[in-house]
Amino acid sequence: MLLVKEMHGGRCLNKMIKKINQNSVEDIIKLHKKAIFPLWDKLGRKYSVEGIRDFVLEVFQKGEVFGLVDKKGLEGVIGVEIESNTLEIGFLLVNPKNQGKGYGKELMNFVENQYAKQVSKAQLDVLIKNPAVGFYERLGYKIIRINNKKQKYIMEKKL
Numbered sequence: 695m696l697l698v699k700e701m702h703g704g705r706c707l708n709k710m711i712k713k714i715n716q717n718s719v720e721d722i723i724k725l726h727k728k729a730i731f732p733l734w735d736k737l738g739r740k741y742s743v744e745g746i747r748d749f750v751l752e753v754f755q756k757g758e759v760f761g762l763v764d765k766k767g768l769e770g771v772i773g774v775e776i777e778s779n780t781l782e783i784g785f786l787l788v789n790p791k792n793q794g795k796g797y798g799k800e801l802m803n804f805v806e807n808q809y810a811k812q813v814s815k816a817q818l819d820v821l822i823k824n825p826a827v828g829f830y831e832r833l834g835y836k837i838i839r840i841n842n843k844k845q846k847y848i849m850e851k852k853l
Contacts, residue, residue, distance in 0.1 A: 714761040753784040770797040783818035
């Protein structure tokens with residue numbers, strides 16, 4: 695668990711990053727609906743709530759999920775797995791109201807630091823047209839492959 699204090703407008707906002715369990719699946723799906731579904735709609739990407747639920751549950755089974763919680767509740771979440779000396783970022787979601795405020799960066803830094811002694815690199819895939827590509831590049835991720843069939847970049851960072 696990591697307690698993060700942030701000054702905003704002269705007052706201190708407490709946020710906490712903690713490991714969360716499968717009881718939070720519905721909260722994660724709500725966050726997914728807010729953060730990702732509008733982008734997928736714009737890109738014409740097909741999805742289903744059941745498919746997202748299955749994917750999130752799979753990450754819980756194979757890896758770990760951490761949530762960024764503030765006074766409003768779950769405002770960000772990241773799901774990770776370790777595969778072949780690589781930290782696989784399965785998903786990163788931040789409430790759109792808090793995007794651009796460093797929540798995603800805090801979650802990414804947290805898991806990278808948490809697993810840096812166990813793995814040598816972190817990897818993720820992201821839709822080519824997703825504006826988050828620039829976010830990941832600013833964090834040091836580089837495009838190493840393109841999956842044309844799924845229209846995704848495979849990005850990697852040495853830890």
